Amino acid sequence: MIIKKAEFIKSYTFGYNGDTIPEICVVGRSNVGKSSFINALCGNGKLAKTSSTPGRTRLINVFSINNGEFNLVDLPGYGYAKASKTDKETWDDLMGHYFETSTSLKQVLVLTDIRNNSEKDKQMLGYLYYYQIPFTLIATKCDKVNKAALYGELNKVSSFLGLGRDNIIPFSSVTKMGSDKVLARLDEVLHN
Numbered sequence: 618m619i620i621k622k623a624e625f626i627k628s629y630t631f632g633y634n635g636d637t638i639p640e641i642c643v644v645g646r647s648n649v650g651k652s653s654f655i656n657a658l659c660g661n662g663k664l665a666k667t668s669s670t671p672g673r674t675r676l677i678n679v680f681s682i683n684n685g686e687f688n689l690v691d692l693p694g695y696g697y698a699k700a701s702k703t704d705k706e707t708w709d710d711l712m713g714h715y716f717e718t719s720t721s722l723k724q725v726l727v728l729t730d731i732r733n734n735s736e737k738d739k740q741m742l743g744y745l746y747y748y749q750i751p752f753t754l755i756a757t758k759c760d761k762v763n764k765a766a767l768y769g770e771l772n773k774v775s776s777f778l779g780l781g782r783d784n785i786i787p788f789s790s791v792t793k794m795g796s797d798k799v800l801a802r803l804d805e806v807l808h809n
């Protein structure tokens with residue numbers, strides 16, 4: 618797959634039910650690199666707003682890819698330690714509602730920092746198993762780990778989260794490592 622065109626469509630605060638065209642969504646802890654991932658994949662550094670301050674995006678942002686081939690959905694980050702109880706409940710409501718009602722969700726890309734995965738990520742995977750939604754794990758910020766250590770770090774992620782290595786794609790939005798694999802995975806889930 619080649620992403621030729623990516624456009625921001627709309628942001629939602631509440632009550633997003635998904636679209637009728639196929640959707641791929643991106644989830645992960647606040648600051649894990651979701652917006653940077655979307656920008657790197659789409660070859661547009663300004664498409665999704667990135668921030669070095671965690672806990673900023675509390676919206677569902679929808680992007681249209683290749684004039685309606687599919688939508689890429691940037692979901693609000695979870696596990697932000699300083700979030701208030703109300704914010705956490707809002708997150709649960711927003712996401713629960715989306716996962717329960719979305720009928721065209723093809724795949725969830727779960728982003729986790731290669732050096733810093735947590736119980737929150739395990740909970741997210743539990744959530745996806747519960748709703749029986751297929752996912753692929755993307756290990757982000759791999760440029761921060763030297764090449765010799767990468768394999769070992771990936772094995773740690775794999776055993777911590779209880780996933781096979783085939784279900785983990787190492788990625789960096791700085792070097793674009795892993796872009797090809799992600800695009801191939803999207804092709805598989807959208808066109809098979």
Ligand SMILES: Nc1nc2c(ncn2[C@@H]2O[C@H](COP(=O)(O)OP(=O)(O)O)[C@@H](O)[C@H]2O)c(=O)[nH]1
Pocket residue numbers: 645646647648649650651652653654666667668669671672674694757758759760761788789790791
């Ligand atoms: N070194 C490195 N930094 C990254 C990478 N992806 C994101 N970042 C940085 O991590 C911070 C959070 O990124 P952002 O995309 O806004 O995360 P989000 O909150 O998950 O959307 C920003 O300062 C980014 O520049 C990456 O692959 N490598």
Ligand SMILES: [Mg+2]
Pocket residue numbers: 651652653666667668674
């Ligand atoms: Mg973001």
